[in-house]
Amino acid sequence: MIRFFRCVNCGLEYPVNINHLRCECGAPFELVHDCVFLKSEVDKEVRSIWRYRKAIPVEKDGSIVTLGEGFTPILPLSYKGYNIWVKLEYVSPTGSFKDRGASVLFSFLREIGVKNIVEDSSGNAGVSVSAYGARAGIECEIFCPEYTSGGKLIQISLYGAKLVKVKGSREDTSKAAVKAAQTKYYASHNWHPFFIEGLKTLSFEIVEQLNWNVPDNIVLPLGFGGLYYSLYLGFKQLLRDGIVCKIPRLFGVQSEMCCPLYEAFVTNGGVNPEYVQRGETIAEGICGAKPVFWKQIIGAVRETGGSIVTVSDREIEESLKVLLRQGFLVEPTSAVVIKGMEKFVEIRAIKSSEKTLLILTGSGLKTLDRLEEIFYKRHGL
Ligand SMILES: [Zn+2]
Structure with missing residues (x-):
């Protein structure tokens, strides 16, 4: 199997077993490999991402670490008469x-x-990393911002990882981890090309579940942009391998408190390197002030004909209610797609009759403390 890392900026190539995740020019790597997606090779007996085993660039079957991830349902959602479907990634x-x-x-x-x-x-x-680390027998040290939902912090500790809570912004947490990574392997989900490779299976699965077709549009929460970039790469691969004949339009929704990609998109410029989060938000999962693959994401928004909007916390709360009333318990971050979808229809980026898939990324069971605060303490409901 051919696999190597390549700098997305200067094209310099590196072996995959190096212990750093950025090129000497400072840019991130992409993974180049020669795995091809063939419909005939999908293993229908396997109800996880590993049904696409032949398209995943892991060499030995014996090293596979799985907890049965992927193979999540797609269901219709009724909202304002739109033709929308939700992918239950939570x-x-x-x-x-x-x-x-x-x-x-x-x-x-x-x-x-x-x-x-x-x-x-x-x-x-x-x-996720803590759980898979436990399954793989690999020790994990996880740095989280102090404001992270209690449920998630407890979950990390329960899996046996060492949890380090960091005061300050999300950016301060990254800096603390990079410092600790001087003596350990830095398995950053934002930088690591193999993490991105795993997320690509979401595009494979969407296409297979839609009988080898693509939806017109996909709307998803946008923070550091890992999911957005991965979906784009996954659909690109399916296009290259002749599985689909177009890439769906990809739409990202940011929090108005932290929206560097939105600003880069609407101003036609670069991400402001001095960008600082404007304030607190209940969308904790999409607070990425310095998105790693920002150039690639802005390029993908333009290439696919997508767009980016922002939503307020108040709009996220309304979106949560829409989902809860239909039985979908997601974390606040995931709910951004509802109001986001409405805004895309308003600006005529999406037609309400087009088939649009919303990605519901994370479970509300992890953020019950936050949901309680929103719906019972703040509003006294
Ligand atoms: Zn480079």
Whole structure:
């Protein structure tokens, strides 16, 4: 199997077993490999991402680390007469889509013999990494912002990872982890190409579940942009391998308190390197002030004909209610897609009759403390 890392900026190539995740020019890596997606090779007996085993660049079957991730349902949602469907990514082993990335990343880490890692996360990725670390027998040290929902922090500790709570912003947490990574392997879900590779299976699954077709549009929460970038790469691969004949339009929704990608998109410029989060938000999962693959994401928004909007906390609360009234218990971050969808229809980026898939990324069971605060303490309901 051919696999190597390539700098997305200068094109310099590196072997996959190096212990750093950025090029000497400072830019992130992409993974280049020669796995091809063939419909005939989908293993229909396997009800997880590993049904696409032949398309996943892990060399040895023996190193696969799985908890049965992926294979999540797609259901219709009724809202304002729109033609919308929801992909229940929160129906995952640890309660979020990040399990796809963690499964492939830890399979790779086991393959190259890594024994302990450092990771930083606003919550969900830290939870996933802790669970897959436990499954793989790899020790994990997870750095989280102090404001992370209590449920997620407890979950990380329960899996046996060492939890380090960091005061300050999400950015301060990243810095603390990078410092700790000087002596350990840095398994950052935002930077690691194998994590991205795992998330790509979401595009494979959407296409297979829609009988080898693509929806017109996909709307998803947008923070650091890992999911957005991965979906784009996954659909690109399916297009290259002749499985689909177009890429769906990809739409991202940011919190108005932290929206560097939105600003880069509407101003036609770069991400402001000095961008600081404007204030607190209940959308803790999408507070990424310095998105790693921002250039690639802005390029993908333009290439697919997508767009980016922002929503307020008040709008997120309304969105949560819409979902809850139909039985979907998601975390506040995931709910951004409802109001986001409405705004895309208002600006005529999406027609209400078009088939649009919303990705529900994380479970509300992890953020019950926050939901209680929103609906019972703040509003006295
Ligand atoms: Zn470079």
